[in-house]
Each structure stands twice: as structure tokens, then as C-alpha cells.
Amino acid sequence: MTPLQLVFLLTAALTLVAAFRVVTTRNLVHAALWLVVTLFGVAVLFVLLNAPFLAVVQVVVYIGAIAVLFIFAIMLTRREMRDQGAQLNKGWWAAALVSLLTFGGLFWLTRSWDGFTRTAAPLPTGQDTLSALGKALVSPDAFVLPFEIASVLLLAALVGAVYVAYREK
Amino acid sequence: MIPLSWYLILSAALFSLGLFGVLARKNAVAILLGIELMLNAVNVNLVAFWRYGNLTSIAGQVFAIIVFAVSAAEVAVGLALVISVYRRRKTIVADEIDMLKW
Numbered sequence: 001m002t003p004l005q006l007v008f009l010l011t012a013a014l015t016l017v018a019a020f021r022v023v024t025t026r027n028l029v030h031a032a033l034w035l036v037v038t039l040f041g042v043a044v045l046f047v048l049l050n051a052p053f054l055a056v057v058q059v060v061v062y063i064g065a066i067a068v069l070f071i072f073a074i075m076l077t078r079r080e081m082r083d084q085g086a087q088l089n090k091g092w093w094a095a096a097l098v099s100l101l102t103f104g105g106l107f108w109l110t111r112s113w114d115g116f117t118r119t120a121a122p123l124p125t126g127q128d129t130l131s132a133l134g135k136a137l138v139s140p141d142a143f144v145l146p147f148e149i150a151s152v153l154l155l156a157a158l159v160g161a162v163y164v165a166y167r168e169k
Numbered sequence: 170m171i172p173l174s175w176y177l178i179l180s181a182a183l184f185s186l187g188l189f190g191v192l193a194r195k196n197a198v199a200i201l202l203g204i205e206l207m208l209n210a211v212n213v214n215l216v217a218f219w220r221y222g223n224l225t226s227i228a229g230q231v232f233a234i235i236v237f238a239v240s241a242a243e244v245a246v247g248l249a250l251v252i253s254v255y256r257r258r259k260t261i262v263a264d265e266i267d268m269l270k271w
Contacts, residue, residue: 008171012179019183019206023190028199035202038183042209045179048171049220054212054233061237066205066244073198073248077255088193089264095192103185110177119170120221129227133234136227143231150238157242161249167256 008048015041026087028078032070039063050123053130176217184210197251197261201244208240 018037025031039062046055089095110116123129136142183206190203212233219229255261 002170005171008175012175015179016182016186019186022202022206023186023194023199028196031199031202035205038206039209042213045176045213046216049176049216051216051220051230051233054216054230057234057237061241062205062209066241069244069248070198070202070205073251076252077198077261087195087199089195092193095189098192099185099189102188103181106181106184107178110174110181115221116172116174116177118173118221120173121224124224127224129230132227133230136231137234143228146231146235150235154238154242157246161245164246165249165252 004048007044011041011044011048015045024088028074029071032067032074035070036063036067039067050129053133173217173221176213180210180213180217183207183213195262195264197254197263197266198248200263201247201251204243204247205240208236208243212236 015038018034018041021034022031022038025034039058043055043058043063046052046058137147138144187203187206187208187210190206191200194200194203215229215233215236219227219233222229251261254266258266260266
């Protein structure tokens with residue numbers, strides 16, 4: 001077993017345990033903190049996949065902004081649903097069945113694909129992934145239109161969020 | 170080297186855990202936490218297919234960035250809705266927010 005495989009297995013175990021705690025823990029503040037652990041594990045996976053820029057974006061945007069937003073929302077709505085009482089539906093066993101079936105289906109589907117056990121080709125030397133990514137995002141014959149649409153969507157969503165959460169005097 | 174299958178199995182498991190959270194949790198904020206897990210599983214898949222596929226095309230990473238933007242938008246709107254509902258109805262249990270159900 002190579003060191004990289006060991007790092008992957010440790011990260012994967014940490015990520016999955018943290019994700020399991022996110023969906024099962026009673027205390028919602030703890031669930032949000034376990035979400036931070038999961039997001040950090042995914043950032044490590046991005047580093048293992050030679051995508052360091054995405055790892056940094058994951059830490060800055062997901063952990064820095066989204067997870068903190070979750071903690072704020074939990075603090076603002078905590079009074080009603082304290083940490084006692086059932087946190088899961090009555091039909092949680094059906095949900096567990098559906099998600100197990102989803103996992104089995106995805107596993108079976110990807111297993112039947114012949115690229116399943118493919119290993120990564122080494123990165124070509126002299127190719128700068130980050131500058132290629134930056135150029136692809138603003139180049140008219142690549143992804144400038146989806147990129148601009150995503151930014152307009154984000155702006156519209158933020159204006160909408162301010163409007164929805166605004167308290168009328 | 171790490172085979173592609175490891176990433177695919179990990180992200181399938183992460184997606185299923187998120188799905189369980191969305192389906193089984195009572196609290197609306199916890200449902201949004203499950204959606205975040207599912208979006209992260211999708212991102213792991215996108216970047217893994219970029220790395221193990223054709224490296225001259227950068228589309229996988231661009232898609233992952235767009236997923237980041239969409240999930241930030243989704244969380245902002247979702248949490249604003251949750252706070253607004255909490256202010257009007259004094260509850261964020263998803264089962265009790267059923268005025269549109271007949």
C-alpha cells in the first residue's frame with residue numbers, strides 16, 4: 001500500500017464518519033461542525049486529485065461562508081426545536097432503505113462500466129492546470145457563458161435571500 | 170496509485186448519506202445540511218472524472234466551480250426561507266409546514 005492510498009483511506013473514513021454524524025447527531029450545532037469536518041475531508045480529496053485551487057475554494061467558500069451561514073441559521077431558529085425529542089421522521093427506516101438502494105444501484109452501475117478500475121495518467125509536465133482553468137472560465141469559445149450565468153444566478157439568489165428574510169416594520 | 174473506483178464508491182456513499190439526511194430529518198436546516206453532502210459528493214465525482222479522463226479538457230473543474238456557485242445560492246435562499254418561515258409560524262419542523270398540502 002502506497003502512502004497516497006493510506007492518506008486516501010484515512011480521509012475517506014474520516015469523511016464518511018463525519019457525514020454519518022451530520023445526518024444522525026441530535027444537536028444541530030454539532031451537526032454543522034461535523035459538516036465542516038466532512039467539507040475538509042473533501043478538500044483533502046481535491047488535493048489528492050491534483051486540483052489544489054478547488055481545495056482552496058472549498059475551504060474558503062464552503063467552510064468559510066456556507067458552514068458559518070448554517071451555524072447562524074441554527075442559532076436563529078434553535079429555540080423552537082431544542083435537542084430533545086425525535087430528530088428523525090417516523091418513516092426513517094424507509095429513508096434508510098431508499099438510500100441503501102441508491103448506494104447499491106450506483107455501485108452496480110459504475111461497476112458495470114469498463115473504466116471502473118482505471119488508474120490516473122500522470123499529469124503532463126509543463127501544463128499549468130490553474131492557468132488553463134482561468135482561461136477556460138473567461139474564454140468566449142469555452143465556458144464564459146455558463147460562468148456569467150452562474151454569477152448572475154448568485155446575485156439574484158442573494159438579492160432574493162435578503163428580500164425573503166427581511167422583516168417588515 | 171489510487172484507482173478511480175475508490176473515489177466513485179466514496180462519493181456514492183457520501184451521496185447516499187446525504188439522501189438519508191434529506192429524507193429522514195425533521196428539521197429544515199438539517200435537510201439543507203443533507204443537500205450540501207449530496208452536492209459535495211457530486212463535486213468529488215466531477216473532479217475525479219476530470220483527473221482520470223481526458224486531462225487536456227478542463228470541463229470537470231469548471232463544472233465543479235459552477236456547482237460551488239449554485240450551492241452557495243441554494244444555501245442562501247434556503248436559509249432565508251427557513252428563517253422567514255420560523256418568524257411567521259414559529260416552527261422549522263418540515264412536517265408541520267404543510268399549508269400547501271391538501
